[in-house]
């Protein structure tokens with residue numbers, strides 16, 4: 216039973232959006248509990264969950280005695296209420312650099328890969344992947360160009376930012392498409408750096424309690 220000072224993440228191991236929030240919670244060292252919402256089994260459409268998020272999507276974070284939906288809103292709230300190890304830079308131009316990388320992933324790529332969207336296109340998983348490939352290629356080509364300008368050790372300079380929180384889950388998901396990752400050297404360099412960080416390892420889908428046995432622990 217959640218208490219008023221509990222932090223509870225409504226989560227699915229493979230959800231890109233929920234994974235961003237896990238990254239930020241672990242990065243900031245904020246303890247939380249998990250409630251699983253199996254997106255592949257359609258649990259996001261059940262009435263009890265729709266009361267929490269009428270859109271029927273994860274993540275939802277219960278925090279400070281309230282529910283917050285939408286990963287970017289949640290992570291901004293976390294940064295503003297718990298500013299240690301900020302993930303959104305205070306400098307407005309640097310923050311814009313972070314947000315434009317995030318928006319390509321959040322607005323152009325992830326919605327087209329959601330289970331509900333993919334099923335509208337086709338019920339054939341192979342066809343769903345083929346359809347995603349065009350959007351993925353355009354999105355990653357643009358993110359690669361942005362990182363060529365902005366990246367240092369991480370996506371924007373040498374500090375970990377929310378752009379990194381969004382990048383890792385999307386690279387992992389893109390592996391299903393088996394793209395030629397050598398076309399994206401900056402993305403892959405930053406991705407490998409990030410996987411060295413303890414917080415990113417803890418938040419990784421492959422280390423999630425709900426991860427299927429066949430891919431469990433495969434952090435790569």
Ligand SMILES: O=C(O)/C=C/C(=O)CC(=O)CC(=O)O
Pocket residue numbers: 229230231232233254259271272273274325326329330331332
């Ligand atoms: O497609 C759905 O029904 C639900 C989607 C989500 O809950 C989250 C989502 O956007 C997928 C993701 O984060 O990877």
